[in-house]
Amino acid sequence: MPATDTTPDTPAGLSQAAAQAFAANLSIRKAWLNSSAPLIQAVAFAAPTYTQGSATTVNLLGSATGLIRKFYLVVTGTLTTGAGTMNVNQPFGMTNLLSNITFTDLNTRVRHNTTGAHMHMIQAARRGWVPGASLQAAALTDNAQTYANVVGGSNGGVNWGVPGLAAAATWPPVGGFLSNMAPNLVTTVAKNFQWTWEIPVSYTDTDLRGCIWANQVTANNLLSCTINPNFFASTQPGAADVSGSGYTSSASAMGTLLPTLTNLKFTLYQDMFVQGPQDKNNNILLPQVDMAYSYNLLMVPAQALQANSDNVFFAAPNRQILSHMLFWDNYLYNTLPGGSDVTAIKIQIANSLVVRQMEPGILAYWTRNLLGTEMPTGSSGGTGTTKVDFTTYYIDTRRRPLNVQTSGNVGIYFNPNTVQGGAALNIGYEYLEIQSATFNAPGFGM
Numbered sequence: 001m002p003a004t005d006t007t008p009d010t011p012a013g014l015s016q017a018a019a020q021a022f023a024a025n026l027s028i029r030k031a032w033l034n035s036s037a038p039l040i041q042a043v044a045f046a047a048p049t050y051t052q053g054s055a056t057t058v059n060l061l062g063s064a065t066g067l068i069r070k071f072y073l074v075v076t077g078t079l080t081t082g083a084g085t086m087n088v089n090q091p092f093g094m095t096n097l098l099s100n101i102t103f104t105d106l107n108t109r110v111r112h113n114t115t116g117a118h119m120h121m122i123q124a125a126r127r128g129w130v131p132g133a134s135l136q137a138a139a140l141t142d143n144a145q146t147y148a149n150v151v152g153g154s155n156g157g158v159n160w161g162v163p164g165l166a167a168a169a170t171w172p173p174v175g176g177f178l179s180n181m182a183p184n185l186v187t188t189v190a191k192n193f194q195w196t197w198e199i200p201v202s203y204t205d206t207d208l209r210g211c212i213w214a215n216q217v218t219a220n221n222l223l224s225c226t227i228n229p230n231f232f233a234s235t236q237p238g239a240a241d242v243s244g245s246g247y248t249s250s251a252s253a254m255g256t257l258l259p260t261l262t263n264l265k266f267t268l269y270q271d272m273f274v275q276g277p278q279d280k281n282n283n284i285l286l287p288q289v290d291m292a293y294s295y296n297l298l299m300v301p302a303q304a305l306q307a308n309s310d311n312v313f314f315a316a317p318n319r320q321i322l323s324h325m326l327f328w329d330n331y332l333y334n335t336l337p338g339g340s341d342v343t344a345i346k347i348q349i350a351n352s353l354v355v356r357q358m359e360p361g362i363l364a365y366w367t368r369n370l371l372g373t374e375m376p377t378g379s380s381g382g383t384g385t386t387k388v389d390f391t392t393y394y395i396d397t398r399r400r401p402l403n404v405q406t407s408g409n410v411g412i413y414f415n416p417n418t419v420q421g422g423a424a425l426n427i428g429y430e431y432l433e434i435q436s437a438t439f440n441a442p443g444f445g446m
Contacts, residue, residue, distance in 0.1 A: 082258030
Protein backbone atom coordinates (compact mmCIF):
# COMPACT_ATOMS: atom_id res chain seq x y z
CA MET A 1 0.00 0.00 0.00
CA PRO A 2 1.43 3.42 -0.86
CA ALA A 3 3.20 5.17 1.99
CA THR A 4 1.44 8.19 3.47
CA ASP A 5 3.57 11.23 4.18
CA THR A 6 2.90 12.44 7.72
CA THR A 7 6.16 14.26 8.28
CA PRO A 8 5.50 17.19 10.62
CA ASP A 9 6.54 20.56 9.20
CA THR A 10 5.37 22.82 12.05
CA PRO A 11 7.45 21.97 15.13
CA ALA A 12 5.91 22.41 18.55
CA GLY A 13 7.30 24.68 21.25
CA LEU A 14 8.15 27.57 18.94
CA SER A 15 8.86 31.15 19.86
CA GLN A 16 6.18 33.69 18.96
CA ALA A 17 8.21 34.92 15.98
CA ALA A 18 8.67 31.39 14.72
CA ALA A 19 4.99 30.55 15.16
CA GLN A 20 4.04 33.64 13.16
CA ALA A 21 6.53 32.74 10.43
CA PHE A 22 5.15 29.21 10.19
CA ALA A 23 1.55 30.44 10.08
CA ALA A 24 2.34 32.95 7.33
CA ASN A 25 4.30 30.32 5.40
CA LEU A 26 1.45 27.81 5.60
CA SER A 27 -1.03 30.38 4.33
CA ILE A 28 1.22 31.36 1.41
CA ARG A 29 1.97 27.72 0.60
CA LYS A 30 -1.76 26.96 0.38
CA ALA A 31 -2.22 29.97 -1.91
CA TRP A 32 0.46 28.65 -4.26
CA LEU A 33 -1.06 25.17 -4.26
CA ASN A 34 -4.62 26.36 -4.77
CA SER A 35 -4.40 29.35 -7.08
CA SER A 36 -1.13 29.34 -9.05
CA ALA A 37 -0.63 27.73 -12.46
CA PRO A 38 1.36 24.47 -12.41
CA LEU A 39 3.61 24.04 -15.45
CA ILE A 40 5.82 21.23 -16.73
CA GLN A 41 8.09 22.32 -19.56
CA ALA A 42 11.17 21.01 -21.35
CA VAL A 43 13.88 23.53 -20.47
CA ALA A 44 17.22 21.99 -21.48
CA PHE A 45 18.61 19.49 -23.97
CA ALA A 46 21.92 17.73 -24.61
CA ALA A 47 23.20 15.15 -27.10
CA PRO A 48 26.47 13.85 -25.62
CA THR A 49 28.84 11.34 -27.18
CA TYR A 50 29.75 8.31 -25.06
CA THR A 51 33.13 6.59 -25.08
CA GLN A 52 33.56 3.37 -23.13
CA GLY A 53 36.02 3.89 -20.29
CA SER A 54 35.72 7.69 -20.29
CA ALA A 55 33.50 9.59 -17.85
CA THR A 56 31.27 11.99 -19.77
CA THR A 57 29.63 14.85 -17.84
CA VAL A 58 26.38 16.37 -19.09
CA ASN A 59 25.38 19.78 -17.67
CA LEU A 60 21.79 20.97 -17.91
CA LEU A 61 20.51 24.35 -16.70
CA GLY A 62 17.04 24.85 -15.32
CA SER A 63 14.87 27.73 -16.44
CA ALA A 64 14.89 30.98 -14.45
CA THR A 65 11.14 30.75 -14.08
CA GLY A 66 8.66 29.93 -11.36
CA LEU A 67 8.64 28.17 -8.01
CA ILE A 68 10.33 24.84 -8.73
CA ARG A 69 9.09 21.57 -7.23
CA LYS A 70 11.12 19.05 -9.22
CA PHE A 71 12.79 18.14 -12.49
CA TYR A 72 12.38 15.14 -14.76
CA LEU A 73 15.45 13.91 -16.63
CA VAL A 74 14.57 11.78 -19.67
CA VAL A 75 17.41 9.89 -21.38
CA THR A 76 17.05 8.07 -24.68
CA GLY A 77 19.62 6.22 -26.75
CA THR A 78 20.55 3.14 -28.76
CA LEU A 79 22.38 0.03 -27.55
CA THR A 80 24.25 -2.45 -29.72
CA THR A 81 27.29 -4.74 -29.81
CA GLY A 82 29.82 -5.40 -32.54
CA ALA A 83 29.61 -9.12 -31.80
CA GLY A 84 28.03 -11.34 -29.18
CA THR A 85 25.38 -10.64 -26.53
CA MET A 86 25.36 -8.69 -23.29
CA ASN A 87 22.82 -9.15 -20.50
CA VAL A 88 21.26 -6.47 -18.33
CA ASN A 89 23.19 -6.41 -15.08
CA GLN A 90 21.35 -6.93 -11.83
CA PRO A 91 20.38 -5.51 -9.48
CA PHE A 92 20.31 -1.99 -10.98
CA GLY A 93 20.46 -2.35 -14.76
CA MET A 94 19.75 0.83 -16.71
CA THR A 95 19.80 3.03 -13.58
CA ASN A 96 23.58 2.51 -13.57
CA LEU A 97 23.78 4.56 -16.78
CA LEU A 98 24.38 7.60 -14.58
CA SER A 99 27.16 6.93 -12.09
CA ASN A 100 26.57 10.35 -10.50
CA ILE A 101 23.80 12.92 -10.38
CA THR A 102 24.62 16.28 -8.79
CA PHE A 103 22.12 19.09 -8.40
CA THR A 104 23.47 22.54 -7.47
CA ASP A 105 20.99 25.30 -6.70
CA LEU A 106 21.28 28.94 -7.74
CA ASN A 107 23.04 29.74 -4.45
CA THR A 108 25.76 27.20 -5.41
CA ARG A 109 24.66 24.79 -2.69
CA VAL A 110 24.94 21.12 -3.67
CA ARG A 111 21.61 19.52 -2.81
CA HIS A 112 22.00 16.12 -4.45
CA ASN A 113 25.21 14.16 -4.95
CA THR A 114 24.34 10.54 -5.46
CA THR A 115 24.07 7.69 -7.97
CA GLY A 116 21.47 7.04 -10.63
CA ALA A 117 20.35 3.90 -8.78
CA HIS A 118 19.80 5.73 -5.49
CA MET A 119 17.97 8.59 -7.22
CA HIS A 120 15.66 6.11 -8.94
CA MET A 121 14.90 3.99 -5.89
CA ILE A 122 14.29 6.91 -3.53
CA GLN A 123 11.28 7.77 -5.67
CA ALA A 124 9.77 4.40 -4.79
CA ALA A 125 10.32 5.19 -1.12
CA ARG A 126 8.70 8.63 -1.48
CA ARG A 127 5.66 7.29 -3.31
CA GLY A 128 5.24 3.76 -1.99
CA TRP A 129 5.26 2.60 -5.61
CA VAL A 130 8.02 1.67 -8.04
CA PRO A 131 8.52 4.79 -10.22
CA GLY A 132 7.16 4.46 -13.73
CA ALA A 133 5.90 0.94 -13.00
CA SER A 134 3.04 -0.57 -14.99
CA LEU A 135 1.15 -3.78 -14.47
CA GLN A 136 1.24 -6.30 -17.31
CA ALA A 137 -1.94 -6.59 -19.34
CA ALA A 138 -2.65 -10.04 -17.90
CA ALA A 139 -2.57 -8.66 -14.35
CA LEU A 140 -5.15 -5.88 -14.76
CA THR A 141 -8.17 -6.13 -17.03
CA ASP A 142 -11.73 -4.87 -17.34
CA ASN A 143 -12.92 -8.40 -17.99
CA ALA A 144 -11.44 -11.71 -16.91
CA GLN A 145 -12.48 -13.46 -20.15
CA THR A 146 -9.34 -13.94 -22.26
CA TYR A 147 -8.52 -15.62 -25.54
CA ALA A 148 -5.59 -17.74 -24.43
CA ASN A 149 -4.66 -18.94 -27.91
CA VAL A 150 -4.31 -15.46 -29.39
CA VAL A 151 -1.05 -13.64 -28.75
CA GLY A 152 -1.95 -10.22 -27.40
CA GLY A 153 -5.64 -11.15 -27.59
CA SER A 154 -8.41 -8.99 -26.19
CA ASN A 155 -9.46 -9.30 -22.56
CA GLY A 156 -13.01 -8.31 -23.47
CA GLY A 157 -12.51 -4.80 -22.17
CA VAL A 158 -10.01 -1.95 -22.19
CA ASN A 159 -6.51 -3.21 -22.96
CA TRP A 160 -4.76 -1.90 -19.84
CA GLY A 161 -1.11 -2.50 -18.96
CA VAL A 162 2.05 -3.30 -20.85
CA PRO A 163 2.06 -6.37 -23.11
CA GLY A 164 3.19 -9.64 -21.62
CA LEU A 165 6.34 -11.42 -22.72
CA ALA A 166 4.41 -13.61 -25.16
CA ALA A 167 3.32 -10.51 -27.05
CA ALA A 168 6.77 -8.92 -27.04
CA ALA A 169 8.20 -10.73 -30.04
CA THR A 170 10.21 -7.67 -31.05
CA TRP A 171 11.87 -4.75 -29.31
CA PRO A 172 10.33 -2.48 -28.27
CA PRO A 173 7.36 -4.60 -27.11
CA VAL A 174 4.39 -4.52 -29.46
CA GLY A 175 1.57 -2.24 -28.37
CA GLY A 176 3.34 -0.49 -25.49
CA PHE A 177 4.95 2.88 -24.90
CA LEU A 178 8.73 3.13 -24.66
CA SER A 179 8.62 4.55 -21.13
CA ASN A 180 11.16 3.51 -18.53
CA MET A 181 12.06 0.58 -20.71
CA ALA A 182 15.38 -0.92 -21.70
CA PRO A 183 16.15 -4.22 -23.44
CA ASN A 184 17.10 -7.28 -21.46
CA LEU A 185 19.72 -8.23 -24.07
CA VAL A 186 22.08 -6.09 -26.14
CA THR A 187 22.98 -7.71 -29.44
CA THR A 188 24.24 -6.75 -32.88
CA VAL A 189 20.69 -5.57 -33.64
CA ALA A 190 20.31 -1.95 -32.46
CA LYS A 191 17.76 -1.44 -29.68
CA ASN A 192 16.45 1.86 -28.34
CA PHE A 193 15.71 2.67 -24.71
CA GLN A 194 14.15 5.44 -22.66
CA TRP A 195 14.64 6.08 -18.95
CA THR A 196 13.34 8.80 -16.65
CA TRP A 197 14.82 10.04 -13.40
CA GLU A 198 12.80 12.30 -11.15
CA ILE A 199 15.01 14.92 -9.50
CA PRO A 200 13.14 16.25 -6.44
CA VAL A 201 13.55 19.84 -5.29
CA SER A 202 10.71 20.25 -2.78
CA TYR A 203 10.02 17.45 -0.34
CA THR A 204 6.73 16.47 -2.03
CA ASP A 205 4.32 18.00 -4.52
CA THR A 206 2.31 19.56 -1.68
CA ASP A 207 4.91 19.88 1.10
CA LEU A 208 7.00 22.60 -0.51
CA ARG A 209 9.96 22.55 1.88
CA GLY A 210 13.02 22.87 -0.33
CA CYS A 211 11.27 24.62 -3.22
CA ILE A 212 13.30 27.16 -5.20
CA TRP A 213 12.19 30.57 -6.49
CA ALA A 214 13.95 30.64 -9.84
CA ASN A 215 12.97 34.12 -11.07
CA GLN A 216 16.48 35.50 -10.69
CA VAL A 217 19.00 36.65 -13.26
CA THR A 218 22.19 36.28 -11.21
CA ALA A 219 22.44 32.48 -11.32
CA ASN A 220 20.58 29.33 -12.26
CA ASN A 221 20.04 25.76 -11.12
CA LEU A 222 22.47 23.21 -12.52
CA LEU A 223 21.99 19.47 -12.97
CA SER A 224 25.25 17.63 -13.70
CA CYS A 225 25.14 13.98 -14.74
CA THR A 226 28.08 11.65 -15.24
CA ILE A 227 27.57 8.91 -17.81
CA ASN A 228 29.05 5.75 -16.35
CA PRO A 229 32.45 5.05 -17.96
CA ASN A 230 31.96 1.34 -17.12
CA PHE A 231 28.35 1.04 -18.25
CA PHE A 232 29.41 -2.04 -20.22
CA ALA A 233 31.60 -4.65 -18.51
CA SER A 234 32.83 -8.18 -18.94
CA THR A 235 33.95 -10.71 -16.37
CA GLN A 236 36.39 -12.12 -18.94
CA PRO A 237 39.23 -12.74 -18.43
CA GLY A 238 38.90 -13.71 -14.78
CA ALA A 239 36.42 -12.52 -12.17
CA ALA A 240 35.46 -8.87 -11.83
CA ASP A 241 33.04 -6.87 -9.72
CA VAL A 242 30.53 -5.54 -12.23
CA SER A 243 27.85 -4.33 -9.80
CA GLY A 244 28.23 -0.75 -11.04
CA SER A 245 27.61 -1.64 -14.70
CA GLY A 246 24.45 -1.67 -16.77
CA TYR A 247 25.16 -4.54 -19.16
CA THR A 248 27.66 -7.39 -18.77
CA SER A 249 28.91 -10.54 -20.42
CA SER A 250 30.66 -13.58 -18.97
CA ALA A 251 31.18 -15.18 -22.38
CA SER A 252 33.31 -12.65 -24.23
CA ALA A 253 35.90 -9.97 -23.57
CA MET A 254 35.16 -6.30 -24.21
CA GLY A 255 37.54 -6.30 -27.18
CA THR A 256 35.30 -8.88 -28.83
CA LEU A 257 31.94 -7.46 -27.82
CA LEU A 258 32.65 -3.84 -28.85
CA PRO A 259 29.41 -2.47 -27.33
CA THR A 260 28.18 1.00 -28.26
CA LEU A 261 25.87 3.57 -26.70
CA THR A 262 24.78 6.03 -29.37
CA ASN A 263 22.05 8.53 -30.27
CA LEU A 264 22.04 9.79 -26.70
CA LYS A 265 19.62 12.57 -25.89
CA PHE A 266 19.08 14.19 -22.50
CA THR A 267 15.92 16.24 -21.95
CA LEU A 268 15.29 18.14 -18.72
CA TYR A 269 11.71 18.98 -17.75
CA GLN A 270 10.96 21.54 -15.04
CA ASP A 271 7.91 21.15 -12.78
CA MET A 272 7.03 24.57 -11.37
CA PHE A 273 4.34 27.02 -10.28
CA VAL A 274 3.86 30.41 -11.96
CA GLN A 275 1.34 33.22 -11.44
CA GLY A 276 1.59 32.93 -7.68
CA PRO A 277 -0.19 34.96 -5.00
CA GLN A 278 0.54 38.67 -4.62
CA ASP A 279 0.07 41.29 -1.91
CA LYS A 280 -1.88 44.51 -2.34
CA ASN A 281 1.15 46.15 -3.97
CA ASN A 282 1.42 43.34 -6.54
CA ASN A 283 4.57 41.92 -4.95
CA ILE A 284 4.89 38.17 -5.20
CA LEU A 285 4.35 36.30 -1.92
CA LEU A 286 6.87 33.51 -1.34
CA PRO A 287 6.83 30.67 1.23
CA GLN A 288 9.97 31.84 3.04
CA VAL A 289 10.13 29.00 5.57
CA ASP A 290 9.75 26.37 2.83
CA MET A 291 12.50 28.08 0.84
CA ALA A 292 14.77 28.09 3.90
CA TYR A 293 14.94 24.30 3.67
CA SER A 294 16.86 22.18 1.22
CA TYR A 295 15.88 18.61 0.44
CA ASN A 296 19.00 16.50 -0.12
CA LEU A 297 20.19 13.12 -1.38
CA LEU A 298 23.78 12.18 -0.61
CA MET A 299 25.80 9.01 -1.21
CA VAL A 300 28.66 8.37 1.25
CA PRO A 301 31.15 5.46 1.06
CA ALA A 302 31.77 3.61 4.33
CA GLN A 303 35.30 2.75 5.30
CA ALA A 304 37.17 -0.01 7.19
CA LEU A 305 34.40 -2.56 7.72
CA GLN A 306 34.96 -5.27 10.32
CA ALA A 307 33.08 -8.58 10.52
CA ASN A 308 31.03 -9.39 13.63
CA SER A 309 31.28 -5.81 14.85
CA ASP A 310 29.01 -2.78 14.98
CA ASN A 311 30.50 -0.54 12.28
CA VAL A 312 29.04 2.87 13.07
CA PHE A 313 28.66 5.83 10.70
CA PHE A 314 27.33 9.16 11.97
CA ALA A 315 25.24 11.68 10.05
CA ALA A 316 26.43 15.25 9.76
CA PRO A 317 24.83 17.85 12.09
CA ASN A 318 21.82 20.10 11.40
CA ARG A 319 19.95 17.48 9.41
CA GLN A 320 16.57 15.80 9.63
CA ILE A 321 17.19 12.26 8.41
CA LEU A 322 14.27 10.89 6.39
CA SER A 323 15.84 7.60 5.34
CA HIS A 324 18.98 5.55 5.02
CA MET A 325 19.56 3.32 1.99
CA LEU A 326 22.43 0.85 2.31
CA PHE A 327 24.16 -0.59 -0.77
CA TRP A 328 26.08 -3.64 0.45
CA ASP A 329 28.44 -5.15 -2.13
CA ASN A 330 29.99 -8.20 -0.44
CA TYR A 331 31.70 -9.32 -3.62
CA LEU A 332 32.04 -13.12 -3.99
CA TYR A 333 30.01 -13.96 -0.88
CA ASN A 334 28.50 -17.27 -1.98
CA THR A 335 25.77 -18.31 0.47
CA LEU A 336 22.01 -18.10 0.00
CA PRO A 337 19.69 -16.46 0.85
CA GLY A 338 20.45 -12.81 0.20
CA GLY A 339 21.18 -10.99 3.44
CA SER A 340 22.62 -14.01 5.24
CA ASP A 341 25.94 -12.15 5.50
CA VAL A 342 24.39 -9.46 7.74
CA THR A 343 23.66 -10.05 11.42
CA ALA A 344 21.94 -6.78 12.28
CA ILE A 345 21.39 -3.16 11.28
CA LYS A 346 20.37 -0.54 13.80
CA ILE A 347 19.99 3.21 14.17
CA GLN A 348 20.92 4.81 17.47
CA ILE A 349 20.61 8.43 18.55
CA ALA A 350 22.53 10.29 21.25
CA ASN A 351 24.71 7.19 21.73
CA SER A 352 21.95 5.56 23.75
CA LEU A 353 18.45 5.30 22.26
CA VAL A 354 18.04 2.57 19.64
CA VAL A 355 15.24 3.68 17.30
CA ARG A 356 15.61 0.82 14.78
CA GLN A 357 17.07 -2.63 15.35
CA MET A 358 16.55 -5.28 12.70
CA GLU A 359 17.95 -8.18 10.79
CA PRO A 360 17.54 -8.49 7.00
CA GLY A 361 14.42 -10.67 7.09
CA ILE A 362 12.27 -8.38 9.23
CA LEU A 363 13.63 -5.31 7.42
CA ALA A 364 12.50 -6.90 4.12
CA TYR A 365 9.05 -7.46 5.66
CA TRP A 366 8.76 -3.80 6.67
CA THR A 367 9.97 -2.71 3.23
CA ARG A 368 7.37 -4.87 1.51
CA ASN A 369 4.68 -3.22 3.62
CA LEU A 370 5.94 0.23 2.59
CA LEU A 371 6.63 -0.34 -1.11
CA GLY A 372 4.66 -3.45 -2.01
CA THR A 373 7.93 -5.14 -2.96
CA GLU A 374 11.44 -5.55 -1.57
CA MET A 375 14.71 -3.86 -2.33
CA PRO A 376 16.85 -5.11 -5.24
CA THR A 377 19.38 -7.89 -4.77
CA GLY A 378 21.75 -9.47 -7.27
CA SER A 379 25.19 -10.72 -8.12
CA SER A 380 28.31 -8.56 -8.37
CA GLY A 381 29.81 -10.91 -10.96
CA GLY A 382 32.62 -13.40 -10.76
CA THR A 383 32.27 -17.16 -10.88
CA GLY A 384 29.59 -19.35 -9.33
CA THR A 385 25.83 -19.64 -9.82
CA THR A 386 24.30 -19.19 -6.36
CA LYS A 387 25.58 -15.80 -5.30
CA VAL A 388 23.36 -12.98 -4.07
CA ASP A 389 26.31 -10.93 -2.88
CA PHE A 390 24.82 -7.48 -3.55
CA THR A 391 21.94 -6.50 -1.28
CA THR A 392 20.13 -3.21 -0.70
CA TYR A 393 18.45 -2.11 2.53
CA TYR A 394 15.99 0.72 3.06
CA ILE A 395 15.37 2.13 6.56
CA ASP A 396 12.47 4.58 6.62
CA THR A 397 12.24 7.32 9.27
CA ARG A 398 10.27 9.95 7.32
CA ARG A 399 7.21 9.71 9.57
CA ARG A 400 9.32 10.93 12.47
CA PRO A 401 12.58 12.29 11.03
CA LEU A 402 15.72 11.88 13.10
CA ASN A 403 16.72 15.45 13.93
CA VAL A 404 20.46 15.52 14.52
CA GLN A 405 20.26 19.06 15.91
CA THR A 406 17.67 18.35 18.63
CA SER A 407 18.19 14.63 19.32
CA GLY A 408 21.98 14.37 19.32
CA ASN A 409 24.14 12.35 16.95
CA VAL A 410 22.46 9.82 14.66
CA GLY A 411 24.46 6.70 13.90
CA ILE A 412 23.77 3.81 11.54
CA TYR A 413 25.27 0.59 12.92
CA PHE A 414 26.04 -2.12 10.37
CA ASN A 415 27.07 -5.56 11.64
CA PRO A 416 28.07 -8.04 8.90
CA ASN A 417 29.05 -11.58 9.90
CA THR A 418 31.22 -11.92 6.78
CA VAL A 419 33.28 -9.28 5.00
CA GLN A 420 34.90 -10.40 1.74
CA GLY A 421 38.17 -8.92 0.55
CA GLY A 422 36.51 -6.73 -2.06
CA ALA A 423 33.47 -5.73 0.01
CA ALA A 424 32.11 -2.17 -0.13
CA LEU A 425 29.29 -0.40 1.69
CA ASN A 426 27.74 2.84 0.44
CA ILE A 427 25.14 4.75 2.45
CA GLY A 428 22.50 6.85 0.74
CA TYR A 429 21.16 9.61 2.99
CA GLU A 430 17.86 11.42 2.43
CA TYR A 431 17.42 14.46 4.61
CA LEU A 432 16.07 17.97 5.07
CA GLU A 433 18.39 20.77 6.10
CA ILE A 434 17.94 24.42 7.03
CA GLN A 435 19.96 26.72 4.77
CA SER A 436 18.80 30.06 6.16
CA ALA A 437 20.56 31.49 9.22
CA THR A 438 17.34 33.31 10.15
CA PHE A 439 15.27 30.16 10.53
CA ASN A 440 18.16 28.18 12.02
CA ALA A 441 18.35 30.56 14.99
CA PRO A 442 17.41 29.50 18.57
CA GLY A 443 13.68 29.50 19.14
CA PHE A 444 12.69 28.41 15.66
CA GLY A 445 12.95 24.71 16.57
CA MET A 446 13.88 23.64 13.05
